[in-house]
Amino acid sequence: MAPPDEDASELSDVTAVIPAGGVGTRLWPLSRASAPKFLHDLTGGGRSLLQATVDRLRPLVGDRVVVVTGARHADAVRAQLPDIAAADLLVEPSPRDSMPAVGLAAAVLERRDPDAVLGSFAADHVIGDLDVFADRVRQAVHVARTGSLVTLGISPTYPATGFGYIRVGDARRVPGAPDARHTDAFVEKPDAQTARRYLETGDHLWNAGMFVVRAAVLLELLEAAHPDMVRELRRIAADPPSIEQRWGSLPRISIDHAVAEPAARAGRVAVVPAPFAWDDVGDFASLATLLARTGQDEALKVLGDRRLVVNEGSTGLVAAHGGRTVVTLGVDDVVVVDTPDAVLVTTRAHCQDVKGVVATLQRLGREDLT
Amino acid sequence: MAPPDEDASELSDVTAVIPAGGVGTRLWPLSRASAPKFLHDLTGGGRSLLQATVDRLRPLVGDRVVVVTGARHADAVRAQLPDIAAADLLVEPSPRDSMPAVGLAAAVLERRDPDAVLGSFAADHVIGDLDVFADRVRQAVHVARTGSLVTLGISPTYPATGFGYIRVGDARRVPGAPDARHTDAFVEKPDAQTARRYLETGDHLWNAGMFVVRAAVLLELLEAAHPDMVRELRRIAADPPSIEQRWGSLPRISIDHAVAEPAARAGRVAVVPAPFAWDDVGDFASLATLLARTGQDEALKVLGDRRLVVNEGSTGLVAAHGGRTVVTLGVDDVVVVDTPDAVLVTTRAHCQDVKGVVATLQRLGREDLT
Numbered sequence: 001m002a003p004p005d006e007d008a009s010e011l012s013d014v015t016a017v018i019p020a021g022g023v024g025t026r027l028w029p030l031s032r033a034s035a036p037k038f039l040h041d042l043t044g045g046g047r048s049l050l051q052a053t054v055d056r057l058r059p060l061v062g063d064r065v066v067v068v069t070g071a072r073h074a075d076a077v078r079a080q081l082p083d084i085a086a087a088d089l090l091v092e093p094s095p096r097d098s099m100p101a102v103g104l105a106a107a108v109l110e111r112r113d114p115d116a117v118l119g120s121f122a123a124d125h126v127i128g129d130l131d132v133f134a135d136r137v138r139q140a141v142h143v144a145r146t147g148s149l150v151t152l153g154i155s156p157t158y159p160a161t162g163f164g165y166i167r168v169g170d171a172r173r174v175p176g177a178p179d180a181r182h183t184d185a186f187v188e189k190p191d192a193q194t195a196r197r198y199l200e201t202g203d204h205l206w207n208a209g210m211f212v213v214r215a216a217v218l219l220e221l222l223e224a225a226h227p228d229m230v231r232e233l234r235r236i237a238a239d240p241p242s243i244e245q246r247w248g249s250l251p252r253i254s255i256d257h258a259v260a261e262p263a264a265r266a267g268r269v270a271v272v273p274a275p276f277a278w279d280d281v282g283d284f285a286s287l288a289t290l291l292a293r294t295g296q297d298e299a300l301k302v303l304g305d306r307r308l309v310v311n312e313g314s315t316g317l318v319a320a321h322g323g324r325t326v327v328t329l330g331v332d333d334v335v336v337v338d339t340p341d342a343v344l345v346t347t348r349a350h351c352q353d354v355k356g357v358v359a360t361l362q363r364l365g366r367e368d369l370t
Numbered sequence: 371m372a373p374p375d376e377d378a379s380e381l382s383d384v385t386a387v388i389p390a391g392g393v394g395t396r397l398w399p400l401s402r403a404s405a406p407k408f409l410h411d412l413t414g415g416g417r418s419l420l421q422a423t424v425d426r427l428r429p430l431v432g433d434r435v436v437v438v439t440g441a442r443h444a445d446a447v448r449a450q451l452p453d454i455a456a457a458d459l460l461v462e463p464s465p466r467d468s469m470p471a472v473g474l475a476a477a478v479l480e481r482r483d484p485d486a487v488l489g490s491f492a493a494d495h496v497i498g499d500l501d502v503f504a505d506r507v508r509q510a511v512h513v514a515r516t517g518s519l520v521t522l523g524i525s526p527t528y529p530a531t532g533f534g535y536i537r538v539g540d541a542r543r544v545p546g547a548p549d550a551r552h553t554d555a556f557v558e559k560p561d562a563q564t565a566r567r568y569l570e571t572g573d574h575l576w577n578a579g580m581f582v583v584r585a586a587v588l589l590e591l592l593e594a595a596h597p598d599m600v601r602e603l604r605r606i607a608a609d610p611p612s613i614e615q616r617w618g619s620l621p622r623i624s625i626d627h628a629v630a631e632p633a634a635r636a637g638r639v640a641v642v643p644a645p646f647a648w649d650d651v652g653d654f655a656s657l658a659t660l661l662a663r664t665g666q667d668e669a670l671k672v673l674g675d676r677r678l679v680v681n682e683g684s685t686g687l688v689a690a691h692g693g694r695t696v697v698t699l700g701v702d703d704v705v706v707v708d709t710p711d712a713v714l715v716t717t718r719a720h721c722q723d724v725k726g727v728v729a730t731l732q733r734l735g736r737e738d739l740t
Binding site for chain 2: 313322327328329331336340341343345347349354360361364369
């Protein structure tokens with residue numbers, strides 16, 4: 001376990017909450033329901049996305065890391081994070097989207113400390129510029145202590161239509177948070193023209209699902225529309241084994257819809273612009289771009305065992321996870337993903353459609369491969 | 371073993387000689403030095419190219435089939451042809467090109483019958499229109515009995531630059547061989563313009579290496595320039611175990627250069643035009659074309675286990691021999707060849723360059739894969 005640095009005492013009221021869910025279907029056959037994206041090393045750095053997420057947060061919060069994951073992945077999470085305390089691994093009996101997951105963590109942390117602040121960070125994103133990341137998290141904590149729900153808004157680098165956006169308002173004057181701004185709206189995924197306008201004006205940031213908020217405030221905001229959910233989450237926090245009976249009754253709802261959007265309309269949300277490198281590694285095309293940014297300058301990017309890849313004149317990406325030699329010859333923008341029981345061959349332009357392949361395999365009764 | 375039909379007695383002096391050599395490097399990773407092309411079923415018909423070659427000749431010559439192969443492949447050939455007599459499998463201690471291989475068969479057959487006629491047919495070609503094939507072989511036998519070296523010349527279907535050609539001369543009047551023609555030249559692989567002219571005029575046929583000739587005539591023609599080779603071959607035929615000492619001294623030379631070209635210049639060669647479907651399955655692009663011609667009308671041709679292949683919007687060829695699922699998504703003219711230890715991804719346009727991949731693997735010390 002990394003020793004906490006000076007920030008750990010400065011942020012001694014803060015716990016990192018890591019919702020570890022989501023299959024990452026567009027990364028099939030690497031990512032599967034049985035071994036989802038967050039369990040994989042997708043950057044070749046030797047750490048899974050989950051491990052890298054914890055590594056990034058430990059210097060800020062020390063031991064205070066809570067992971068929320070599904071029952072199916074609890075063993076794998078424990079294996080990847082051997083230092084995590086049993087009480088800090090919250091296991092969902094079934095998937096219920098992000099609000100119940102983060103809400104459960106909030107209820108647990110509120111019992112530990114009524115003034116606890118939680119910072120929620122997805123387990124399957126890649127972040128660069130860690131000094132900037134740490135600075136913006138610290139700023140967000142300062143604002144969160146005043147009772148706001150604080151989001152970190154990513155500075156767009158291209159006119160993305162696959163993300164939601166956060167509208168940036170006037171400066172929010174909080175000591176220790178010089179960059180904090182008001183926000184009054186979370187915006188759904190825009191069309192291409194709108195996305196280009198957002199990029200030009202700079203008045204909208206990507207919503208990467210990073211929230212910093214006092215646990216009690218999150219539950220208070222949730223209570224407005226979902227009082228039953230808050231009551232159930234607090235009962236589970238008080239009596240953890242009761243989760244087996246209570247969990248199934250919780251609605252499937254995202255934290256954006258349940259809390260962030262109504263709270264923004266009510267003026268309770270702040271945004272800290274976050275100008276660090278960020279990637280949600282949504283598909284193999286973005287993975288290839290990410291590998292290029294993190295140092296691979298060959299025309300063909302390689303993930304996995306480089307010794308297994310022989311390339312003559314191809315560009316694109318090969319993920320060599322099948323233990324076999326992969327030869328690519330004269331194919332432009334190819335994507336080859338080799339695993340022991342399945343190999344995918346496609347192009348960067350078709351990486352979004354990998355989701356449909358998984359649907360096809362399920363229709364064909366090949367759930368063993370998905 | 372197929373029972374010989376009426377042709378077997380008509381052709382009772384004829385033995386089919388099948389040189390089974392050649393790796394088929396451009397079909398890597400399916401074809402390997404350890405498991406060359408002729409041992410593979412490349413049409414999905416359930417028989418290897420070697421087995422199909424024997425199947426095609428048995429109705430003409432019955433049991434009289436001699437296979438010449440390398441020591442490395444003798445066991446595999448015996449396994450694929452369990453009915454072949456030990457004396458009819460000639461095993462070369464080392465590769466010496468086609469002249470020593472066919473010459474050895476000629477010397478062996480000459481000892482069995484001084485008037486023996488041999489018909490030499492490569493083990494790794496695909497032939498359609500078997501009635502036409504049988505008819506043209508029979509015509510060639512009639513001409514061969516007169517003392518000529520007779521080739522079967524394939525009617526070109528496109529302006530190929532990868533084959534040698536046979537120039538067609540005047541009619542050769544031999545009873546039982548209405549289509550036989552004189553020829554005075556074997557032509558090396560032409561440039562594209564010349565190949566187009568050949569196709570237009572129809573006066574040149576593809577040289578597919580099919581010869582019909584009396585064994586004694588072949589040795590006599592060979593003797594003109596290579597008397598030592600003929601002497602050694604006859605000594606091996608008289609004393610088969612001596613092949614181990616004698617074989618290594620034989621020159622590496624093709625039957626075209628050693629016999630056919632000089633004999634053509636001397637007016638000793640005839641050609642029987644052979645308007646049957648023929649394919650040497652030189653690379654995966656021609657394999658895809660062949661599978662289209664033999665009944666696969668899907669945009670993506672499949673060799674191997676069709677249940678392993680899932681295609682969404684791709685065209686080309688998948689050879690599924692790795693036991694794993696192969697998914698192709700939105701790739702045009704793709705070629706994917708999956709085997710247990712290597713997978714090749716290329717395009718139809720680059721199939722000729724597969725040879726270079728094998729050279730690269732050898733340079734990298736990966737002979738285990740070649």
